[in-house]
Amino acid sequence: MGKKRKFETKPQDTQKSSPVEVVIEDLVSHPLCLHGPTLLFSSEKGRYFACSLCRNKKDCTVHIDEEDWQKENVKKRNEKYYSLIPKLDKSSAWSNLNEVKSRHSSDRAYCNTCQELYIVSQSRKHIKDHRVITPLSDEQLANPSAWLPALENDTVEAQYLFSKKSVSTVLGILRNNNIKNILCIGTPSIHEAAQSDPEFNSLLLDFDTRHAQFNHPNKFLWYNMFNDYLFNGNDDEKVLKKFFKSSREGGLCVVMDPPFGGRVEPLVHTLRELSATYRKLCDKSEDETLPVLWAFPYFAEPYIRNIMPEMKMHDYQIEYENHKKFHNKGKSGRKFGSPVRFFTNLPLLTIDLSNDKNYKLCDKCKYWVAATNKHCAKCKECTSKNGMTYKHCNTCKRCVKPTFFHCEECGRCCQQKGHVCGVVVESQSCYNCREKGHKKSNCPQLEGTPKKKKRVHA
């Protein structure tokens, strides 16, 4: 078995009756599925290996009990996956791209049915009912994420594009940190913007193989961020290492935007593995961490900070192009804007939002926060997480959402709407960390502290 990491973390969805934990360890000895090495999960019913990527069991059926994995016949049966994982022919894709580029835009097309870039005058394969996109300009070929239709399986790929403003905010943050090399993990729009900006150098790591058709073989690696797996093996590992080495000059930052709902533990494990490679190849000392900009919903803050305390959450609301709810469009959009924030180990002040009227510089926190956020003198921070202006409760000694009131009977602040004393409403937030999705008894911030007995109100 591989070496075990020290941390075994609480699952994200602790409301489920039988919580499942991911055992964080080296994955080399794990069974494979079509998505690379599986993860080891631990539940009340026992420990088992299952897919790192598919949240829906029907998308990937590999499920092997830990005990069974010692059996020869089980190992033998699993071996088939070595040959079942397809290989990407990136060099053919590259020559195809160059041929397509040499044609007039009206002779260039992309068939979404076959997921293929091709020359119109040379192909009869894409018949009437195929969904064909043509003509294709040079600009479109250089920015495929802007027009490639989002992949349909939302629980797997979850493709949501940054708005133009968010892309330029990211590049601005990197400039402020004098960083020139960007390792784009699940962020094709950042990669494409960096490729057309001579100031930057970037490498895209993504699960969506369509990017191979629009990139040089050394600019896109087929990758699974939940198990840090490169599908094209050694060849791609070499490319990644070369990229790390080239970033000895000009600095490096990971810009990562995982599918929403992805588990925090394996992502943190991946970042730690990449950090170790960074330190080794870029001659960094033990205490130097790989700079990271990680887009994730604000309610993941306790989970991320619990296992990666060096990551701080910034108040910037990341906007998305094709997600109505996550677009800051005032009244027409979501009431309080996007729930997605940056988690980063870069200095928060380098996220400069001086030309965005929705933000102000808090002279006490010393970084840019939402204009609606209010610095609380008692909590000594700008306390809002979700874009509303929080208010301080002197009894609970913390700031709460404006929709909360202090219930004397319950002895704590509760959501006003539909409050019934003693009853925890599904949508109610944790009384400790204020976030939705779990109760105080399951709060990841209070892990290891003795649980109080429940008191039922009359």
Ligand SMILES: C[S@@+](CC[C@H](N)C(=O)[O-])C[C@H]1O[C@@H](n2cnc3c(N)ncnc32)[C@H](O)[C@@H]1O
């Ligand atoms: C939420 S979208 C982020 C897109 C980003 N906002 C942008 O504008 O470039 C998730 C991205 O991660 C990719 N992805 C999904 N699952 C992945 C996985 N397991 N490993 C690597 N990439 C993955 C998707 O193909 C998609 O590009």
Ligand SMILES: [Zn+2]
């Ligand atoms: Zn799988």
Ligand SMILES: [Zn+2]
């Ligand atoms: Zn076709």
Ligand SMILES: [Zn+2]
């Ligand atoms: Zn403040």
Ligand SMILES: [Zn+2]
């Ligand atoms: Zn306060």
Ligand SMILES: [Zn+2]
């Ligand atoms: Zn209170």
Ligand SMILES: [Zn+2]
């Ligand atoms: Zn009450």
